[in-house]
Amino acid sequence: MGKTKFIVPKDGVGDATLQKNLDWASGQGIGCDPIQSYVVCAEPATVRYPATFAVSHYHRRKGGIENTCDFRSTAQTTTKDPSHGKCKYV
Template identity: 70%
Template sequence: MGKKNLCVPKDGVGDAKLQPNLDWACGQDVECGPIQPDVVCIEPAAVRSRATFAMNSYYRRKGGIDSACDFSSTAQTTTKDPSYGKCKYV
């Protein structure tokens, strides 16, 4: 069984570009509950971490098609799972 692709921000993309991605993805009926305050994926509370979760949730909801992981050229697919602790991305 091959590794699953995940959608993550490109290296060097700052919070000013990731915050709109986070807001947009969470407005598209994807699972953003785990990145809300006081839940499992809030730490670290960095925009990058939260945006990664939201962007990947959108990508997965769209069936993992390449065009669902663009976010104005700020994202890329990877097989490296960014999950940590109880916060699971796949």
């Protein structure tokens, strides 16, 4: 059985681009309640964490299809779980 894949922003991607990814993924009906309230998956308070949650959750909801993870070359796959604190990606 393969390792679970997560989608994370590439290093160096700016906050404005991360915000666009977050807004787009959230608008796809993926159930982003934990990030829309900026409570659980928005800590620490940077756009990187909620954007990571949104793109990873979108990818998972689409069945892990490879072409749902690129986000205009601003995201990449990893097997390292980006969960932190109470924010769980699995």
